[in-house]
Amino acid sequence: MTTKRPADPYHYGSPVGGDHFCDREEALAGVEARMLSGANVVLLSPRRYGKSSLLLRAIDRVRRRGGSSGYVSLIRCSSRREVAEAVASGILNGPLSSMTRRRENLKELLRDLRIAPVLGVDATGAFSLSFAAGGAPTDWESVLADSLRLLARRSRQRPTSLVLDEFQRVVEIDEGLGGVFKAVADELSTTSLIFAGSKLHLMHRLASGPGAPLLGMGERIVLDVIPEHSMTRYLSNRATAAGKHMDAHAAGLIYAAVDGIPNDVQRLAFEAFLVAGDTIDEETVAIAMQRIVSHQSTDYGELYERLAPTQQRVLRALACEPTGAVYAASFLHEADVSNPNSVRAAIDVLEGRELLRRRDGVWMVSNAFLRAWLCQ
Ligand SMILES: Nc1ncnc2c1ncn2[C@@H]1O[C@H](COP(=O)(O)OP(=O)(O)O)[C@@H](O)[C@H]1O
Ligand SMILES: [Mg+2]
Structure with a gap:
């Protein structure tokens, strides 16, 4: 008997599905139930833990149960306009896809936007929508709000949900932009918005603390590693x-x-x-x-070279010996840093770049391969 050898025993580097997906039943059921019931979710984890894989699978399941859903990644957005474009495109291709097949319907839908978009079709046959900026300054926050409100067209008929992946980009682009999502989410009470992101320090800033735009917006699910x-x-x-x-x-x-x-x-x-x-x-x-x-x-080597010398030494010290006591004299000595403020500043940068993360109070280099390279 011959065994069939799958081309890929394992898969990494991009979201997984099918036979490469394991476990996550509880989180999946939680997300799926909320997508079908119009509740919001904030899904948090460091990069590479499996958020996108989980969300794509949840969308699949929800669609099979008659829900309308879609996925938007904000990873490439670098301005408020691009966020509005990504959101509007994701809604047309996702939850509204069955309504956009007829040209008249599509035209009618787009009339709700205060700026007439230019519609293109990408290599996969999906819509890509862009808002040509006129001469006058544009109120992109309102354009974004209009785009999100398109979801209401669908949610009157079916359970409707939209995944907003890499949502930490919103804070990186403009701290105030989170408020637009909050305001529209409150209006769209029967639509489920799923906010997912890494860079936990930014996501926490969005999701907790006074004035945080996502505060109380929905169930918060923190994804840990798979057992x-x-x-x-x-x-x-x-x-x-x-x-x-x-x-x-x-x-x-x-x-x-x-x-x-x-x-x-x-x-x-x-x-x-x-x-x-x-x-x-x-x-x-x-x-x-x-x-x-x-x-x-x-x-x-290139990544390391781009860091400042203090950041390099702090990173190396924490690679070889993770610790929570980063302001103690012994750590300052180990990392050859003159004072705790310099350590703090270095850690802020390294955490912002997701090179370091704190687990159970201990600072560690987040990537084990990089850690091994640093300690060689
Ligand atoms: N449920 C899972 N089962 C097995 N491997 C997974 C699972 N989720 C994620 N992975 C692994 O992690 C990688 C990154 O997953 P991804 O969903 O892109 O993470 P994130 O969106 O959190 O950065 C995948 O390529 C795969 O190797
Ligand atoms: Mg992802």
Whole structure:
């Protein structure tokens, strides 16, 4: 008997679905139920934990149950105009897609926007909409609000939801923009908006504290890593399906080496799969780790060079020894920094770039491969 070898035993670097998706049942059910009932959700996690994968799967499930839904990523937006364009395009392609097939309907819908958009079609056949800026300054916040209000057209007929992924971009572009979403979300009481983002310090600024625009906007779901037992079972099963053996010990080592971060678990497992003969074991995992760090070394070198010297030393000190006591004399000495304020400033920058993160009170380098490179 021959075993069919899947081309990809593991997948990393972009959202996963199908056989590459494991666990997350509870979070998925929570998001799905809210999408169908018109409740909002704020979904938070560091990058690479699986937010987008989870949301795309939730949209699929909701559609199968008769809901209208769609997905917008704000990752490439750098101005308020681009946010309005991304949101309007996402709504036309997602929740309103069945209403936009006829040209008259589409024209009629777009009449609700205060600026007439230019409609294009991208390579995938999806609408891409742009608002040509006139000479006069434009009230982009109102254009964004008009765009969001298009959702009301659908929610009268069906459960309607819209995912706004990479929502931290909103704060990076303009602190006040979050308020527009809040105001319109309050109006659209039967529509479900899902705000998802990384850069937890920014997302927390949006979601908690006095005057925070997303405060009390809906259920807050914080996505942690996938539990070890499901992730390691997934790793072993996928290895078997692709014709190699991975024992529980090796799977556990892979998980632990990268702090259980789903993207990095899949990446290390993939490399170990390539390195191994018939069996993925402790030795192949160690070689795989080395290979990834070495493949990345040019990128890491460039990243490191772009940091200021104090940031470099703080990063390196925390790579080799994570600690919560970053203002203690011993850490200042270790990182060769003259005072706590300089440490604070360096950590702010490093956290803002998602190079450092605090887990259970301890500051650590968030990427295990970078951490290994720094400590070599
Ligand atoms: N449910 C999951 N099961 C297995 N691997 C996952 C899962 N979710 C995410 N991953 C891994 O993490 C990677 C990044 O997922 P993604 O959804 O893009 O994360 P995020 O949106 O939080 O940055 C995927 O390519 C995959 O390797
Ligand atoms: Mg994502």
